[in-house]
Amino acid sequence: MKPIPEALAATVGLRVDLIDTPALVVDLDAMERNMQRMADFARKHQVRWRPHAKMHKSAELALLMQQAGAQGVCVQKVSEAEALAAGGVNDITITNQVVAMPKLQRVARLAAQLAARGGRLALAVDHPEGIERLAEAMAQYGSDAGVDVLVEIDVGQGRCGVAPGEAAVPLALAVAGTPRLRFAGLQAYHGRAQHMASTVGRREAIAAVVRAAAHTRQLIEAAGLPVPLITGSGTGTLVHEAASGVFGELQAGSFLFMDADYARNEREPAQPAFEHALFVKTQVISVRDGHAVCDAGHKSHAIDSGLPTVALLAPERGLRYANGGDEHGILYPDGPKARLPALGRMLWLVPGHCDPTVNLHDFMIGVRGGLAMGMVERIIRVDARGALT
Amino acid sequence: MKPIPEALAATVGLRVDLIDTPALVVDLDAMERNMQRMADFARKHQVRWRPHAKMHKSAELALLMQQAGAQGVCVQKVSEAEALAAGGVNDITITNQVVAMPKLQRVARLAAQLAARGGRLALAVDHPEGIERLAEAMAQYGSDAGVDVLVEIDVGQGRCGVAPGEAAVPLALAVAGTPRLRFAGLQAYHGRAQHMASTVGRREAIAAVVRAAAHTRQLIEAAGLPVPLITGSGTGTLVHEAASGVFGELQAGSFLFMDADYARNEREPAQPAFEHALFVKTQVISVRDGHAVCDAGHKSHAIDSGLPTVALLAPERGLRYANGGDEHGILYPDGPKARLPALGRMLWLVPGHCDPTVNLHDFMIGVRGGLAMGMVERIIRVDARGALT
Numbered sequence: 001m002k003p004i005p006e007a008l009a010a011t012v013g014l015r016v017d018l019i020d021t022p023a024l025v026v027d028l029d030a031m032e033r034n035m036q037r038m039a040d041f042a043r044k045h046q047v048r049w050r051p052h053a054k055m056h057k058s059a060e061l062a063l064l065m066q067q068a069g070a071q072g073v074c075v076q077k078v079s080e081a082e083a084l085a086a087g088g089v090n091d092i093t094i095t096n097q098v099v100a101m102p103k104l105q106r107v108a109r110l111a112a113q114l115a116a117r118g119g120r121l122a123l124a125v126d127h128p129e130g131i132e133r134l135a136e137a138m139a140q141y142g143s144d145a146g147v148d149v150l151v152e153i154d155v156g157q158g159r160c161g162v163a164p165g166e167a168a169v170p171l172a173l174a175v176a177g178t179p180r181l182r183f184a185g186l187q188a189y190h191g192r193a194q195h196m197a198s199t200v201g202r203r204e205a206i207a208a209v210v211r212a213a214a215h216t217r218q219l220i221e222a223a224g225l226p227v228p229l230i231t232g233s234g235t236g237t238l239v240h241e242a243a244s245g246v247f248g249e250l251q252a253g254s255f256l257f258m259d260a261d262y263a264r265n266e267r268e269p270a271q272p273a274f275e276h277a278l279f280v281k282t283q284v285i286s287v288r289d290g291h292a293v294c295d296a297g298h299k300s301h302a303i304d305s306g307l308p309t310v311a312l313l314a315p316e317r318g319l320r321y322a323n324g325g326d327e328h329g330i331l332y333p334d335g336p337k338a339r340l341p342a343l344g345r346m347l348w349l350v351p352g353h354c355d356p357t358v359n360l361h362d363f364m365i366g367v368r369g370g371l372a373m374g375m376v377e378r379i380i381r382v383d384a385r386g387a388l389t
Numbered sequence: 390m391k392p393i394p395e396a397l398a399a400t401v402g403l404r405v406d407l408i409d410t411p412a413l414v415v416d417l418d419a420m421e422r423n424m425q426r427m428a429d430f431a432r433k434h435q436v437r438w439r440p441h442a443k444m445h446k447s448a449e450l451a452l453l454m455q456q457a458g459a460q461g462v463c464v465q466k467v468s469e470a471e472a473l474a475a476g477g478v479n480d481i482t483i484t485n486q487v488v489a490m491p492k493l494q495r496v497a498r499l500a501a502q503l504a505a506r507g508g509r510l511a512l513a514v515d516h517p518e519g520i521e522r523l524a525e526a527m528a529q530y531g532s533d534a535g536v537d538v539l540v541e542i543d544v545g546q547g548r549c550g551v552a553p554g555e556a557a558v559p560l561a562l563a564v565a566g567t568p569r570l571r572f573a574g575l576q577a578y579h580g581r582a583q584h585m586a587s588t589v590g591r592r593e594a595i596a597a598v599v600r601a602a603a604h605t606r607q608l609i610e611a612a613g614l615p616v617p618l619i620t621g622s623g624t625g626t627l628v629h630e631a632a633s634g635v636f637g638e639l640q641a642g643s644f645l646f647m648d649a650d651y652a653r654n655e656r657e658p659a660q661p662a663f664e665h666a667l668f669v670k671t672q673v674i675s676v677r678d679g680h681a682v683c684d685a686g687h688k689s690h691a692i693d694s695g696l697p698t699v700a701l702l703a704p705e706r707g708l709r710y711a712n713g714g715d716e717h718g719i720l721y722p723d724g725p726k727a728r729l730p731a732l733g734r735m736l737w738l739v740p741g742h743c744d745p746t747v748n749l750h751d752f753m754i755g756v757r758g759g760l761a762m763g764m765v766e767r768i769i770r771v772d773a774r775g776a777l778t
Contacts, residue, residue, distance in 0.1 A: 009778050020491050022777050054715065076716045096716065097674040097682075099733050102409050126675055129732055159713050160675040160682050191714060285486040286515055286549040293486075293549050298693050299748050300777055304712075323693075324548050325580060326443065326744050327465045327485065343518055344488050355715050359688050359749070362775050385775075386751050388411050388689055389398050 010365045014376045017346065021283040022296040024361040025348075028368050028377055030277035031256060037272035038255050039069045045242035050074050050093060050231065052253030055355045057384035058364070059087020061256070072119070074251045078103045079387035081110055081121065087383050090119025093150070093231070095187055095251060097160050098123055099130050103389065104137035107147065111138070115145035122148035124187045126162045131174050131181070138180040148184035149175045150231065153216055155209040156190045164188075164212035165219060172220045172227070185229030186220075188213040189251065194236030195305070197265045206240035214246045235262055239270045259354040261305040278357070278364075279311060279371065280349040282329065284341045290332070292340050296349060297327040302356035308349035311371070321349060359385055399754045403765045406735065410672040411685040413750040414737075415646070417757050417766055419666035423645050426661035428458040431639065434631035439463050439482060439620070441642030444744045446773035447753070448476020450645070461508070463640045467492045468776035470499055470510065476772050479508025482539070482620070484576055484640060486549050487512055488519055492778065493526035496536065500527070504534035511537030513576045515551045520563050520570070527569040537573035538564045539620065542605055544598040545579045553577075553601035554608060561609045561616070574618030577602040578640065583625030584650060584694070588657045595629035603635045624651055628659045648743040650694040667746070667753075668700060668760065669738040671718065673730045679721070681729050685738060686716040691745035697738035700760070710738060748774055 009020035019025065042049040053062050053073040062073045062084055072091025075081045081092045092114065098104055111121040125131050131149070138147060151171045154161030162168050168186070176183040193205035209232070217227040231249035233241035238255075241247040254262060257278035282296035301308050303323065310319040310331070318338035324330040329349070333340055341347060348371055351357040358364065362385055368377040398409035408414065431438040442451050442462040451462045451473055461480025464470045470481045481503065487493055500510040514520050520538070527536060540560045543550030551557050557575070565572040582594035598621070606616040620638035622630035627644075630636040643651060646667035671685035690697050692712065699708040699720070707727035713719040718738070722729055730736060737760055740746040747753065751774055757766040 020489060020778050099674050100409060100672055127732060154677070158680070159717055159719060283489055285488050288543070291547070298691070299745055302687070304687050304692055304715075326693075326748075328548055330548060343516060356688055359715075360775065361777075386749065388750075389409050 008363060008379065010376045010379070012376050012378060016367050016371055016374045016376070019281055019365060019376065021281050021346065022300040023281045023365055024358065025279045025281050025365045025367055025371070026257070026380065027277045027279065027371060028366045029370065030275045034256050034258070034274045034277055035065055035068045037274060038252070041242065041272050042069065042250065047242050047247060048249040050249050050251055051256065052095070052251050053084055053384070054080065055253035056256060056358055057083070057382045057387070058380050059084050059089055059383050060380055062087070062089045065256070071249070074253070075384070077387055077389065078106050078110070079389045080384040082106065083384035083387050085110060085114060090114055090117050092119070092121050094121070094123040095189065096124055097126055097130055097152070099133060101133060101137060104133055105141065107134070108137045108141035108143065111147040112141065112143035112145040120148055122150055122184055124150045124152040124160070125171065125175065126152045126160050128171065128174060131171065131178060135178045135181060146180045146182050149181045150184050150187040151175065152187040153212065155188045155212045156205060157192055159191070161187070164216045168216045169219050169223050172225055173223060176225050183225060185227050185231060186213055186216060187231055189232040189234070190237070191234065194234040195261060195265065196236070199266050199268045202237050202268070203240055206237045210241070210244040210246050235274070236265065239268045254354050257354040259305070260309045260350045260352045263350070264306070276311070276350050278351060278354050280308065280351060280357070282347050282349055284331070284343055284345045284347065287340065287343045292331045293324060294329045294331060294347060295327065296329050297325050298323065299326045299360060301349060301351040302353045302360065304356060305353035308351050311348040311350055319347070358382055361385065397752060397768065399765045399768070401765050401767060405756050405760055405763045405765070408670055408754060408765065410670050410735065411689040412670045412754055413747065414668045414670050414754045414756055414760070415769065416666045416668065416760060417755045418759065419664045420645060423647070423663045423666055424454055424457050426663060427641070427644050430631065430661050431458065436631050436636060437638040439638050439640055440645065441484070441640050442473055442773070443469065444642035445645060445747055446472070446771045446776070447769050448473050448478055448772050449769055451476070451478045454645070460638070463642070464773070466776055466778060467495050467499070468778045469773040471495065472773035472776050474499060474503060479503055479506050481508070481510050482537070483510070483512035484578065485513055486515055486519055486541070488522055490522060490526060493523055494530065496523070497526045497530035497532065500536040501530065501532035501534040509537055511539055511573055513539045513541040513549070514560065514564065515541045515549055517560065517563060520560065520567060524567045524570060535569045535571050538570045539573050539576040540564065541576040542601065544577045544601045544621070545594060546581055548580070550576070553605045557605045558608050558612050561614055562612060565614050572614060574616050574620060575602055575605060576620055578621040578623070579626070580623065583623040584654065585625070586654045588655050591626050591657070592629055595626045599630070599633040599635050624663070625654065628657045643743055646743040648694070649698045649739045649741045652739070653695070665700070665739050667740060667743050669697065669740060669746070671736050671738055673720070673732055673734045673736065676729065676732045681720045682713060683718045683720060683736060684716065685718050686714050687712065688715045688749060690738060690740040691742045691749065693745060694742035697740050700737040700739050708736070747771055750774065
């Protein structure tokens, strides 16, 4: 486990205004409200929630959500699964294809470890060769423990997954017929639909997802194999999968922190009112006529889904953040009442995309009592930071 | 110092084809040729080279370049300076403004540490308040060691720096008149010019930089203060600063690894023929009609300066990499002879931008003997990964 370094920007008990910059800060009150909203939402719709830990990468936060009712975690990488298992998480789904034998050997070992602790490991497949390789690795490892296998269908993302319908049937049957592999259902995730700006666009995309998943289930069950679960969804569309009667599990992860990209999109009225809970604290290090420069660039926050916005806590209302490179942001006044911040001024940014932003940091600074007057309650390790393999 | 984890994608002596994916791989032969080209270039132009370590963030590589003739390193952050100093680098320039008192206290401590080892620390200023705060921190620390101070002028980047000309004179005089601060010259870096596509555009931009820097020096020297150094430049424009007779030091860093963004731009004939030396090794994990999916997304490589290109080592010539999200890349055939790679196939990507790509990884895997037949010679620690403060 990573030790907390002395040079970290904050220590427990520090006042928020004294946190050094740039720093990744979690508003714990907002985060806990988001967690409660998600728990209530899932209970109301009688679906499981298995939050995607590729977002927070923290065993501490995964266990906190389990206490609130979540069913384990999703991850994308074997190394993420290992990091979270080492932190005490027992129920893990790898929502991705794994085809390299060294990784599959680690999958077999982890499946046995989790089974011995009363947990389970699942992963996705979309090709007969993937199933054969997994079977070979499981046989080589030789444990009695099995592994749950989800057949991934491509429901519109155009990435991994077999085509929905007939093509999925032989894969499901192959899994069910292979020793140590348990057919656990269908993985059906439409990533692009999460980020569609209009509610109509998202609703129509997920209606098609639901039809494709239900049809595929029907064909597999007609072949004599029960489909125990259809799992998928994300923060942008969870309203639709939850109400579908077809999805049994929601994989949404971003709801915990939210980000500027999700906030830019039109909100479905039925969607829980998730709040921003993840911020980059930054300081103005240079002032000029017409702009100011802060110390957070794209080594502090990811910009794949757009630039961060400036949170409106400052008296300098209406600041536009422009990209200033790896280590700088450039702040321009935006609107007639906008006023440039002074040298040394602290500001708060809402990252454009929470997942890869968290992955830039080894630690998150958890604050209680708000960003204006609060204090540091705990330092949260990003256990799976940089876990790529 | 970070221990090398067991789960790392490679160990010393491993054959290149067995490196697990995704992995950040350095072609050591190409890197050493780049280093030698830079050393020869600087010697020919009688300028110092102080490579920017914000790119590689590794004390090992900094010391290797010093052995080849480099004069210490540049960094952007105090924490980067601390990490490299801990790894044995003694001559460090922070090419950035530092205004927070906790950071300036660390600057004072580091300046004393480096001086005691026969080295020195420098940093940039662009505001009277920055000079006062630095002076206060140095006085509080109370060491006899001084710190070198560069006055930064904005030569076209539109970011930090005072306007060139008259405005820089009082700052230089203020530095020179402050105990423990040594006026060390001018910092004049035009970051945007590095990435202009045409040689003409870059040449004209740097001609203006050189005029502005020379004029500012003239004014400061007319006020009775010698200007010992003008420092700046980057990999895109170093030909021009080196030939200017005005710049005494080149800060270029990317030449060591190069990236797809620099490769896309028209090359100045006088520029040394730097080669790509940094690659992301990736594996095909899913195949479909019309596309394949690999396991490297923008958690493996930065995309701020464009997507990676697929290195032409594969029999599948002409593959276009499209963004598949945090953990995936999507490969499309590009051209009539292109052929999609098979499931499990290993491919090599050239990242769009080397600096933030390195910052995603804790280790680089150094390979000797080429990417096709070579083997792992050493694991290079990214000592200052995530060093933001």
